[in-house]
Amino acid sequence: MSSxxxxxxxxxxxxxxxMFFIGNYWAKNHILSNDQMFFDFQYRHxxxxxxVLALDNNNRxxxxxxxxxxxxxxxxxxxxxxxxxxxxxxxxxxxGIKLIEYLRDNIKHRSIFCVGINKKTIGVxxxxxxxxxxxxxxxxxxxxxxxxSIAIPPLNKKFLVCGNSWNFKITKSIELSLExxxxxxxxxxxxxxxxxxxxxxxxxxxxxxxxxxxEVYEKNFYLGLVVSREVxxxxxxxLRIIDVFAENNNISRIINEFAxxxxxxxxxxxxxxxxNLDMKLLRKGNYELISDSQKxxxxxxFSPFEQKNIDIHFFTTDNQPxxxxxxxxxxxxxx
Numbered sequence: 001m002s003s004x005x006x007x008x009x010x011x012x013x014x015x016x017x018x019m020f021f022i023g024n025y026w027a028k029n030h031i032l033s034n035d036q037m038f039f040d041f042q043y044r045h046x047x048x049x050x051x052v053l054a055l056d057n058n059n060r061x062x063x064x065x066x067x068x069x070x071x072x073x074x075x076x077x078x079x080x081x082x083x084x085x086x087x088x089x090x091x092x093x094x095x096g097i098k099l100i101e102y103l104r105d106n107i108k109h110r111s112i113f114c115v116g117i118n119k120k121t122i123g124v125x126x127x128x129x130x131x132x133x134x135x136x137x138x139x140x141x142x143x144x145x146x147x148x149s150i151a152i153p154p155l156n157k158k159f160l161v162c163g164n165s166w167n168f169k170i171t172k173s174i175e176l177s178l179e180x181x182x183x184x185x186x187x188x189x190x191x192x193x194x195x196x197x198x199x200x201x202x203x204x205x206x207x208x209x210x211x212x213x214x215e216v217y218e219k220n221f222y223l224g225l226v227v228s229r230e231v232x233x234x235x236x237x238x239l240r241i242i243d244v245f246a247e248n249n250n251i252s253r254i255i256n257e258f259a260x261x262x263x264x265x266x267x268x269x270x271x272x273x274x275x276n277l278d279m280k281l282l283r284k285g286n287y288e289l290i291s292d293s294q295k296x297x298x299x300x301x302f303s304p305f306e307q308k309n310i311d312i313h314f315f316t317t318d319n320q321p322x323x324x325x326x327x328x329x330x331x332x333x334x335x
Contacts, residue, residue, distance in 0.1 A: 004057045005054050005055065005056060005062065005063075005092055005095055006054070007098060007099060008052075009048065009052060009053070009106070010048065010049040010050075010051035010052070010053050011047070011048060012044065012048060012049055014049060014053065014061075015039065015040075017061050018039075018051060018053070018061065019032065019033050019034070019039060020033070021061045021064055021085075022085070025085055026083070026085050037207055038208070041201075041205070042068075042082070042330065042333060043066060043068075043082075045069065050066060050067050050068060051064055051065065051066050051067070052065040052099045052102050052103050053065075054086065054095055054098070054099060062086065062087045062095070063086035063087065063090075063095055064084070064085055065081065065083070065084050065099040066081065066082040066083035066084070066330075067080065067081050067082060067112075068080045068081075068082055068330070069107075070192055070193060070194055070198050071193065071194075071195035071197070071198060075108040075109075076109070076110040077108075077193075078109065078110055078111045078112075078113070078191060078192030079103070079107065079109050079111070079112045080112075080113055080114060080192070080329040080330075081100075081103075081112065082114070082330040083330065084096065084099070084100075096124075097124065100112075100128070110191065110193075110318075111191055111192060111316060111317050111318040111322075112316075113192065113314060113315060113316035113317065113318070113322070113324060113328070113329075114314060114315055114329055115135065115324050115325075115326070115328045115329045115331050116312055116313070116314070116329060116330065116331045117313045117314060118313075119311070122313065122315075125315040129317075130315040130316060131317070131318065131319060132313065132314065132315045133275055133313070133314055134291065134313050135273040135274055135275050135311075135312040135314060135324065135326070136273070136274060136279065136289070136291055137271065137272070137273050137289070137290040137291045137298065137309070138271065138277065138282050138288065138289055138290060139151070139269045139270065139287060139288055139290050139296070139298045140158070140160065140262060140271075140286045140287045141158065141262075141268070141288070142262045142265065142267055142268055142269060143157045143158070143159060145267075145268050147236075148268050149233055149234040149235050149236030149268070150233045150236040150238050150268050150269075150298075150299060150307070151236075151238070151269050151296075151297060151298050152297035152307070153269070153296065154295065155295075158286060160259050160260065160263065160286050161285070162259060162260035162263075162286070163257060165218055165219045166216075166217070166218050166257040166260065167217040167218075167220075168215070168226065168257075168260065168261060169214060169217070170213065170214055170215075171215050174200070174204055174213055177225055178196045178200070178225075179196075180215075180222050181196075181224060181225060181245050182196060184223075184224065184247060186246075186247025186250075187224070187245065187246065187247055190247075190248065190323070191318055191322055192324070202327070203243070203327070206333075209229055209332070209333075210229070211227050211229050212227070212230075213225050214226040214228065214258070214261075216254050223247070223250050224245045224246030224250065224254065225245040226244050226255075226258055227241070227242045227243040227244070228240060228241050228242060228270075229242050229332070233299075233302060233305045236268050237266055237268065238267050239261065239262075239270045240270070240326070241258065241270060241271070241272035241274075242325060242326055242332050243325045243327035243328075244274070244323075248323060251274075251277070251323055252278035252281050253278075253281070255272055255274075255277070256281060256282055256285040256286055256287065258270065259286035259287070269298065271290070272325075273300075273312055273325065273326040274324065274325045275314060275322060275323060275324045275325075276321045276322060276323050276324075290309055291309075291311070296309075297309055300312070312331060
């Protein structure tokens with residue numbers, strides 16, 4: 001294969017070729033290789049596709065880098081990477097890195113990150129000067145649940161202690177809830193910053209998943225939103241925290257108090273994957289740390305179901321502590 005490779009942004013007319021490439025070189029039955037509606041949901045932005053492409057001198061795709069812009073109208077936006085694949089054994093051994101550099105150099109941004117990187121590629125991201133880590137995985141268990149079909153719980157489940165000053169209300173109007181959110185001073189400064197349009201597209205307009213939004217109040221003060229999604233297996237049901245929109249200093253407290261949802265519910269547990277959480281607060285509070293646990297199992301894969309713990313690694317170009325969740329990028333789009 002030629003040693004000459006051209007790198008450019010994708011156009012919508014490249015859609016079929018990209019889908020074919022994903023099916024041929026990533027996974028034969030990958031949803032992005034055969035579901036055009038979902039492909040558009042994930043990657044279409046106006047008349048373009050959010051992909052960087054590498055092509056040989058015959059204009060055949062030999063590499064792709066998918067990305068998701070959190071606020072394309074702003075120069076200081078944050079960008080999530082979502083799918084990165086280059087055909088192995090090409091004459092240019094750093095072509096994959098060039099795709100990232102092309103994106104970095106040609107779209108104005110504040111930070112670039114990826115949730116769900118392959119553990120084997122961590123060294124590449126460190127070489128590029130990025131910060132790497134692993135999302136913390138926590139779970140709170142329903143003490144009233146007698147039969148666990150999804151999880152393998154701890155032998156002694158914690159008695160949930162939740163403050164009376166907290167209230168979680170399922171939102172009646174997403175639009176009004178988001179208007180409240182964007183007015184919070186601390187939310188405006190968050191990295192990554194999720195715009196109203198991004199939140200609506202990502203969670204409200206998802207073609208397959210239904211997400212629940214809970215407004216968070218402490219002493220009647222609005223603190224933000226919790227995005228969650230139900231999962232089930234056999235007779236078991238659980239609730240997963242997919243994202244939390246709030247000022248950084250409130251996120252761990254909100255997660256800890258959100259365990260109150262378990263009371264009088266049919267859920268086995270509530271779990272969350274996120275970076276930069278207050279481990280001391282959550283472990284002392286209502287949650288168990290699942291990361292690295294040998295005795296507790298909280299699955300991440302449900303289609304098909306696998307009863308095992310899964311680590312989710314990430315990288316970010318931001319040198320400051322960053323709150324990333326399972327909902328970032330494409331980690332909650334396929335399972």
